[in-house]
Amino acid sequence: MTYTRPLEFEKDYLELRNKLEELKSLALQKNIDLGAEIEALEARVRVLQAERYNSLTAWQIYQMARHQERPFTLDYINAIFQDFIELHGDRCYADDPAVVGGLAWFDGIPVTVLGHQKGKDTKENLHRNFGMAHPEGYRKAYRLMEQAEKFGRPLICFIDTPGAYPGTGAEERGQAWAISRNLARMSSLRIPIITLVIGEGGSGGALALGVADRVLMLSYAVYSVISPYGCASILLNDAGRSEEMAEKLKMTATDLLNLGIIDEIIPEPLEGAHRDPQKTFRAVEERIRFHLRELIDRDPADLVEQRYQRLRKIGLQLS
Amino acid sequence: MLKDRLGFKSRTRYATVRPRGDASVQALDGERCPGCGNPFPDEDDARRLMVCPDCGYHFPLGVWDRIQLITDEDRFMELDADFISGDPLEFPGYMEKLDSARQQTGLKEAVVTGKGTIYGQEVILGAMDGRFMMGSMGLAVGEKIARAFEIARENRLPVVMFTASGGARMQEGMVSLMQMAKTSAAVERFSRSGLLYISVLTHPTTGGVTASFATLADIVLAEPGATIGFAGARVIEQTIRQKLPASFQKSEFLLEHGMIDAIVNREELKGFLYKLLRFHKGRER
Numbered sequence: 001m002t003y004t005r006p007l008e009f010e011k012d013y014l015e016l017r018n019k020l021e022e023l024k025s026l027a028l029q030k031n032i033d034l035g036a037e038i039e040a041l042e043a044r045v046r047v048l049q050a051e052r053y054n055s056l057t058a059w060q061i062y063q064m065a066r067h068q069e070r071p072f073t074l075d076y077i078n079a080i081f082q083d084f085i086e087l088h089g090d091r092c093y094a095d096d097p098a099v100v101g102g103l104a105w106f107d108g109i110p111v112t113v114l115g116h117q118k119g120k121d122t123k124e125n126l127h128r129n130f131g132m133a134h135p136e137g138y139r140k141a142y143r144l145m146e147q148a149e150k151f152g153r154p155l156i157c158f159i160d161t162p163g164a165y166p167g168t169g170a171e172e173r174g175q176a177w178a179i180s181r182n183l184a185r186m187s188s189l190r191i192p193i194i195t196l197v198i199g200e201g202g203s204g205g206a207l208a209l210g211v212a213d214r215v216l217m218l219s220y221a222v223y224s225v226i227s228p229y230g231c232a233s234i235l236l237n238d239a240g241r242s243e244e245m246a247e248k249l250k251m252t253a254t255d256l257l258n259l260g261i262i263d264e265i266i267p268e269p270l271e272g273a274h275r276d277p278q279k280t281f282r283a284v285e286e287r288i289r290f291h292l293r294e295l296i297d298r299d300p301a302d303l304v305e306q307r308y309q310r311l312r313k314i315g316l317q318l319s
Numbered sequence: 320m321l322k323d324r325l326g327f328k329s330r331t332r333y334a335t336v337r338p339r340g341d342a343s344v345q346a347l348d349g350e351r352c353p354g355c356g357n358p359f360p361d362e363d364d365a366r367r368l369m370v371c372p373d374c375g376y377h378f379p380l381g382v383w384d385r386i387q388l389i390t391d392e393d394r395f396m397e398l399d400a401d402f403i404s405g406d407p408l409e410f411p412g413y414m415e416k417l418d419s420a421r422q423q424t425g426l427k428e429a430v431v432t433g434k435g436t437i438y439g440q441e442v443i444l445g446a447m448d449g450r451f452m453m454g455s456m457g458l459a460v461g462e463k464i465a466r467a468f469e470i471a472r473e474n475r476l477p478v479v480m481f482t483a484s485g486g487a488r489m490q491e492g493m494v495s496l497m498q499m500a501k502t503s504a505a506v507e508r509f510s511r512s513g514l515l516y517i518s519v520l521t522h523p524t525t526g527g528v529t530a531s532f533a534t535l536a537d538i539v540l541a542e543p544g545a546t547i548g549f550a551g552a553r554v555i556e557q558t559i560r561q562k563l564p565a566s567f568q569k570s571e572f573l574l575e576h577g578m579i580d581a582i583v584n585r586e587e588l589k590g591f592l593y594k595l596l597r598f599h600k601g602r603e604r
């Protein structure tokens with residue numbers, strides 16, 4: 001395989017990896033012994049890999065979280081769940097392709113899955129509005145949440161959005177109303193809810209799928225009240241200082257575990273989920289299984305009470 | 320002490336506050352109304368309401384002026400008065416900003432909550448102050464609001480919230496975002512206990528406050544001409560690359576689009592709230 005779309009900080013490393021891959025396939029094709037060369041290169045790759053990925057800055061993680069080749073919600077759904085049936089529409093206005101949801105099986109348990117959906121290329125991104133939902137997306141989610149509760153299905157949500165779409169139609173149709181209703185309703189759903197932040201968790205538009213019994217986060221995902229760009233523009237009047245703000249906003253999984261916002265970090269392959277999706281899917285699957293087993297037989301009233309107490313605690317221990 | 324706060328003194332103090340860069344926050348002596356350009360008159364009634372007598376422009380109202388206008392005299396008891404935010408992210412400059420907001424406004428945080436009566440009807444009331452760091456919601460604001468709903472639920476009292484906020488307080492990062500979830504969850508619990516919640520959206524109510532407790536009321540009211548929305552107009556203009564009309568995201572726009580129940584003039588607000596509260600007391604005996 002070839003490593004494409006390298007980020008700035010990993011360019012030299014991925015070039016080296018590509019060279020290694022080339023060398024290996026050359027050896028295979030021509031049936032020549034390049035063992036010594038390959039070994040030497042592999043050693044260099046290992047050193048550089050550790051150097052490049054072992055202490056990523058918040059800004060670099062932010063780039064990873066937004067990488068175009070990262071697995072998105074539907075990739076996780078198709079890889080981890082069985083027999084996914086997508087359900088469409090909010091029954092009010094439209095079907096929003098920026099949010100997907102439906103029915104699926106997990107370990108023989110029927111579940112409802114929901115998530116923001118980004119596009120794989122420009123064409124799909126235009127269709128899916130880059131994963132930025134309109135009110136109808138949140139209202140579709142609301143409908144499927146209530147349906148999940150009605151039939152006693154656990155709810156699994158995937159967060160991956162730059163934020164709720166800031167547009168005229170979205171405002172006219174009550175973007176704020178759509179989000180607040182989800183927040184309130186998720187807090188009282190009498191079913192287990194697991195939310196996973198798989199990429200970009202952009203503010204209220206992300207949180208609208210984020211009130212849960214367990215909030216898990218991939219190691220290169222981010223979750224923030226505002227984008228580094230927005231924060232730098234508003235607070236410093238200087239969008240050029242986004243990188244600095246990415247650090248200050250404490251938006252990485254490690255920061256958020258320390259702040260008590262999330263419950264667990266799911267480690268990604270060192271080079272990112274997109275460089276080894278299968279391994280990522282298996283890790284995510286395993287953690288969903290673990291938490292679902294823990295939650296599934298709980299008394300619904302206890303679930304709701306503990307979900308409330310979980311929110312009630314956040315931040316209080318810090319001040 | 321409570322009397323001092325609610326008395327004329329505190330109002331004069333508000334009137335002399337000059338928040339940086341936003342002349343419309345409070346009408347000042349000799350300044351002109353942004354609505355019609357006429358000088359703001361030195362009349363007690365106009366000063367009490369902070370409403371332009373010529374064009375009806377509603378100036379943002381300081382939180383204690385609001386409480387004085389809405390609750391019965393000497394019947395307001397503040398809750399959680401000393402609850403203040405920490406600095407969970409150790410965000411550069413945040414503590415200094417909080418300090419200067421405190422000095423400018425005489426408030427400890429962007430919301431005041433308490434128990435009071437409206438023409439004798441007991442309520443739990445909250446009022447936000449847009450001058451205090453744009454009325455942004457951090458941990459302290461979220462906590463006071465969540466507790467207001469919890470206390471109201473325990474005492475089986477209705478809640479009235481006056482909102483004025485730019486949204487989540489970004490200096491508190493994700494801790495502030497989670498206040499949206501917390502306050503919404505508190506409203507949900509309260510609401511499922513069969514109790515009444517009325518929100519009054521005042522200028523400006525945007526971002527994370529609009530997208531949480533502000534819009535979860537049984538009855539959502541707004542003052543005339545208030546800016547109410549999720550995204551800021553500037554962000555939307557940048558996104559769609561178009562100029563927005565002046566009417567966009569105003570109370571009247573929201574009423575037209577079915578997002579609020581009614582627009583109520585400030586002068587009539589107390590009476591209007593009283594009527595709504597009475598409806599929820601059951602049959603007349």
